[in-house]
Amino acid sequence: xxxxxxxxxxxxxxxxxxxxxxxxxxxxxxxxxxxxxxxxxxxxxxxxxxxxxxxxxxxxxxxxxxxxxxxxxxxxxxxxxxxxxxxxxxxxxxxxxxxxxxxxxxxxxxxxxxxxxxxxxxxxxxxxxxxxxxxxxxxxxxxxxxxxxxxxxxxxxxxxxxxxxxxxxxxxxxxxxxxxxxxxxxxxxxxxxxxxxxxxxxxxxxxxxxxxxxxxxxxxxxxxxxxxxxxxxxxxxxxxxxxxxxxxxxxxxxxxxxxxxxxxxxxxxxxxxxxxxxxxxxxxxxxxxxxxxxxxxxxxxxxxxxxxxxxxxxxxxxxxxxxxxxxxx
Amino acid sequence: xxxxxxxxxxxxxxxxxxxxxxxxxxxxxxxxxxxxxxxxxxxxxxxxxxxxxxxxxxxxxxxxxxxxxxxxxxxxxxxxxxxxxxxxxxxxxxxxxxxxxxxxxxxxxxxxxxxxxxxxxxxxxxxxxxxxxxxxxxxxxxxxxxxxxxxxxxxxxxxxxxxxxxxxxxxxxxxxxxxxxxxxxxxxxxxxxxxxxxxxxxxxxxxxxxxxxxxxxxxxxxxxxxxxxxxxxxxxxxxxxxxxxxxxxxx
Numbered sequence: 001x002x003x004x005x006x007x008x009x010x011x012x013x014x015x016x017x018x019x020x021x022x023x024x025x026x027x028x029x030x031x032x033x034x035x036x037x038x039x040x041x042x043x044x045x046x047x048x049x050x051x052x053x054x055x056x057x058x059x060x061x062x063x064x065x066x067x068x069x070x071x072x073x074x075x076x077x078x079x080x081x082x083x084x085x086x087x088x089x090x091x092x093x094x095x096x097x098x099x100x101x102x103x104x105x106x107x108x109x110x111x112x113x114x115x116x117x118x119x120x121x122x123x124x125x126x127x128x129x130x131x132x133x134x135x136x137x138x139x140x141x142x143x144x145x146x147x148x149x150x151x152x153x154x155x156x157x158x159x160x161x162x163x164x165x166x167x168x169x170x171x172x173x174x175x176x177x178x179x180x181x182x183x184x185x186x187x188x189x190x191x192x193x194x195x196x197x198x199x200x201x202x203x204x205x206x207x208x209x210x211x212x213x214x215x216x217x218x219x220x221x222x223x224x225x226x227x228x229x230x231x232x233x234x235x236x237x238x239x240x241x242x243x244x245x246x247x248x249x250x251x252x253x254x255x256x257x258x259x260x261x262x263x264x265x266x267x268x269x270x271x272x273x274x275x276x277x278x279x280x281x282x283x284x285x286x287x288x289x290x291x292x293x294x295x296x297x298x299x300x301x302x303x304x305x306x307x308x309x310x311x312x313x314x315x316x317x318x319x320x321x322x323x324x325x326x327x328x329x
Numbered sequence: 330x331x332x333x334x335x336x337x338x339x340x341x342x343x344x345x346x347x348x349x350x351x352x353x354x355x356x357x358x359x360x361x362x363x364x365x366x367x368x369x370x371x372x373x374x375x376x377x378x379x380x381x382x383x384x385x386x387x388x389x390x391x392x393x394x395x396x397x398x399x400x401x402x403x404x405x406x407x408x409x410x411x412x413x414x415x416x417x418x419x420x421x422x423x424x425x426x427x428x429x430x431x432x433x434x435x436x437x438x439x440x441x442x443x444x445x446x447x448x449x450x451x452x453x454x455x456x457x458x459x460x461x462x463x464x465x466x467x468x469x470x471x472x473x474x475x476x477x478x479x480x481x482x483x484x485x486x487x488x489x490x491x492x493x494x495x496x497x498x499x500x501x502x503x504x505x506x507x508x509x510x511x512x513x514x515x516x517x518x519x520x521x522x523x524x525x526x527x528x529x530x531x532x533x534x535x536x537x538x539x540x541x542x543x544x545x546x547x548x549x550x551x552x553x554x555x556x557x558x559x560x561x562x563x564x565x566x567x568x569x570x571x572x573x574x575x576x577x578x579x580x
Contacts, residue, residue, distance in 0.1 A: 048421040052577050074423035084414030086339075088346045100335035101422040145418065 001026050001153055001183040002047065007056030009042055016042040018207040020056070024200075026152075029179045031198030032187035035309060039207040040187040041081055044157050047185070048078040061152050074103055077146030077182075081157040083138050087131025091122055091141055094130060095148055102149035116144040120174065136167040143174065154178060156186040160193060172197055191305055205309045218304050230277060233259070233266040233293035234284055242289065243267065249283060251276045264292055333428050340406075340436025350440060353401055357394055358447055364390035365451040381455060382469045385448075386477075386546045387539070392513075399509055402441060403488025404502035406433045407573065411496035416576075430570045434489050441481045445474070468548030476545040479558035480538060484509050486565035493572040513538055 002024040009017040017039040024030045032040045045051040049069045058065040060072040095113045104112050117123050120140040146154055160168045175197050188194050194201055195215045203211040211218055236242040239260050246255045251271045259266035277294055284291050344350040368384035410416040456462055491504040515536045534540045541554050
């Protein structure tokens with residue numbers, strides 16, 4: 001549906017996109033992930049025919065974005081970042097206008113507009129001036145606009161930015177619902193969002209794709225030493241002796257005491273490849289520790305992302321705090 | 330055609346859905362109403378050679394609001410789309426640049442015509458009250474309003490061009506006013522360079538809106554200004570299109 005070959009774009013001396021290549025198949029929901037300034041928005045603007053590229057080829061549903069721009073554009077529904085709208089128009093009037101621009105036939109416009117209004121839960125504000133709408137509603141108007149002519153491809157630039165948690169949940173479920181009928185490319189810098197909605201993730205940094213795959217594949221390929229990080233929380237007589245005992249086990253690379261002083265003491269144990277929880281449990285039983293927690297930690301997408309983007313797994317929390325945190329198993 | 334219709338309709342609607350069009354209409358009617366009253370008053374002072382139509386279109390009360398109209402009407406056309414970012418959804422829809430430029434131009438031209446329409450009512454009222462025609466012949470009405478339309482087309486297209494150059498409305502407005510003033514002032518060249526020769530005088534009279542209006546409002550219709558304004562309008566619209574397309578390379 002979307003195929004990008006060797007795409008480059010620079011703004012003056014700043015290279016925003018460098019030799020980018022990727023493709024998206026019909027029915028996929030692909031997430032574009034990257035920190036601010038990674039080139040996500042620029043790439044999307046080029047895909048939608050708004051910006052010309054310096055080099056490279058972009059095909060949308062088989063049409064060249066530069067050569068057959070109108071045909072390509074009519075197959076894309078685009079939600080720009082910050083959703084610019086005309087404040088003096090009413091919601092329904094705006095969607096009717098957009099439908100006409102996108103070549104929806106006059107007698108089908110009414111029906112399509114009503115469908116879009118319903119899908120985006122805009123029915124009760126359909127006669128309101130856009131200028132009086134809250135951010136969440138404006139976002140939904142933008143989404144309804146992208147959907148109104150039922151395009152094959154949806155390109156959504158940061159669809160949940162600036163929304164409150166409730167609205168975020170709504171927009172996400174809406175996007176998930178759209179996946180059945182459209183090919184979706186969405187960008188985000190919130191990792192949990194991409195993890196929840198997308199079947200495939202492209203991680204972008206400084207104009208390049210640094211990693212691609214399903215969230216699961218990315219986890220496997222991450223450049224983080226994820227061999228095994230085990231958390232052990234237990235009641236022990238002598239924490240220092242216990243730490244020494246754990247460190248002396250042959251599969252343990254390093255161990256630290258993370259919580260101490262109360263009834264329970266907790267340890268973070270880095271071990272070599274593989275699952276070493278049974279051995280640890282055996283050791284605990286031998287020494288008479290009462291175990292409350294013994295869990296191995298999987299890397300979150302967030303850590304993977306950070307490792308790809310900065311090469312430094314220690315720096316976490318690139319996103320704006322909306323992520324689901326560490327996954328325990 | 331449907332795309333063009335939708336674009337044009339939005340242009341016109343956006344002017345009338347905001348107070349702008351109404352405020353301009355109100356003050357224009359106020360000033361032209363006073364101007365008409367002044368024209369009629371001249372008649373009350375005894376016999377004169379000028380008709381009401383002639384005096385209506387040839388006073389400072391006509392020219393001053395006339396010149397102010399163009400920056401006010403055109404400055405937001407493109408600048409506002411650039412500034413608010415609505416240009417992005419607009420140009421990612423399957424519309425052609427030419428459609429957008431023409432729709433904006435014809436939209437504002439329509440607005441301009443609507444603004445001048447009520448002035449025709451003045452002449453109707455004059456005829457109804459005095460049972461005299463305000464002009465010597467039908468040609469005087471035709472000539473005046475034709476020139477009004479032609480000058481409007483040219484100055485509006487100039488305004489479109491200025492607006493397409495910048496994302497700041499005020500900058501566009503100031504540029505429009507400056508350029509239109511320059512064209513308007515060509516008529517004053519004959520005063521400055523009155524003694525320099527026939528050629529200069531000829532040029533200045535041909536291009537001077539004031540001289541043209543004096544002729545046209547008598548019903549004397551010269552084809553040279555007609556062709557000139559049409560060509561200039563086409564040129565300005567062409568430049569607007571170029572500048573509008575260049576935004577892609579500027580951004």
